[in-house]
Structure formats: C-alpha cells, structure tokens
Amino acid sequence: MSAYLVLKHLHMTVAYLTVVLLALRLLLDAVGKPDWRQTPLRWIPHANDTILLVAAIGLLFVTPWMPFVHGWLTAKVFLLIGYIVAGVFALKQTVSLPVRIAASVLALVQVTAIFHLATAKPF
Known part of the structure; x- marks a missing residue:
C-alpha cells in the first residue's frame, strides 16, 4: 500500500x-x-x-496540494482554526451556557464544512 x-x-x-x-x-x-x-x-x-x-x-x-495555492485546502485551514477556537469555547466551563451552545453549533458546522471540502475539493 x-x-x-x-x-x-x-x-x-x-x-x-x-x-x-x-x-x-x-x-x-x-x-x-x-x-x-x-x-x-x-x-x-x-x-x-x-x-x-x-x-x-x-x-x-x-x-501536490499546497495550502494557500489550492483554494479548498486554504479554506480547510481557516475552518480548522475556527473549529479549534469554537471548540475551546464550547467546552470551557467558565463560559455562559448560551455562548457554549452557540460555539458548539459553530464548531460542528465548521467541521461539516471541512469534511465537505475534503471530499468535494470544489475549488
């Protein structure tokens, strides 16, 4: 393999x-x-x-893929950074519940977009 x-x-x-x-x-x-x-x-x-x-x-x-050359890969990198930040807020106990819920939804939306870009490679 x-x-x-x-x-x-x-x-x-x-x-x-x-x-x-x-x-x-x-x-x-x-x-x-x-x-x-x-x-x-x-x-x-x-x-x-x-x-x-x-x-x-x-x-x-x-x-041959390189970030900042292939648009879909660049988008994945930026979405990954957003996913990490949202995940931190979603799991932090000191953050208010409404913020944690919004951050959880945002993290899950971003990871869904990452998976879509990885499979479709649209641009």
Whole structure:
C-alpha cells in the first residue's frame, strides 16, 4: 500500500474520531456529567488531534496540494482554526451556557464544512 493511501486512511479515521470525541464531550456536558474532565477523555482528543495533524502534514509531502495555492485546502485551514477556537469555547466551563451552545453549533458546522471540502475539493 502506498504512503498516500496509508496517510489518507489514517487522516480520515482520526478526523472522524475527532468529531466523535467532541460530540461525546459536548453530550456529557449537556447531560450534566462534567466529571469527564478527570478521565482519559480529557487528553485522548489531544493525542488524536496530534496524529491528525501529523497525517495532514505527511499528506502535504506526498501530494501536490499546497495550502494557500489550492483554494479548498486554504479554506480547510481557516475552518480548522475556527473549529479549534469554537471548540475551546464550547467546552470551557467558565463560559455562559448560551455562548457554549452557540460555539458548539459553530464548531460542528465548521467541521461539516471541512469534511465537505475534503471530499468535494470544489475549488
């Protein structure tokens, strides 16, 4: 199997896992179980996201795609930054509930757009 296929499948798998882990943490907060913060669920998403980033960088080395040259990839980078910021606000206990809900929705919308760009590569 080529390096591209290995990196692509690794990247896709951990990207899906990233969304599942975010949704799980948001759900646990929503049902009043914030004690997930004292479990491995606190650090596992960070390890997963590190693997995601390493796979993405690896894909840049084995493909001709370059951020700031290919529009869809540039859009993904900016959406990723927005997703990270929104996710931080969505999971922060010191932020008001309405802000956390809005940030949660925004994070999920942005990750949906990232997935769309990754599959469609529209521009």
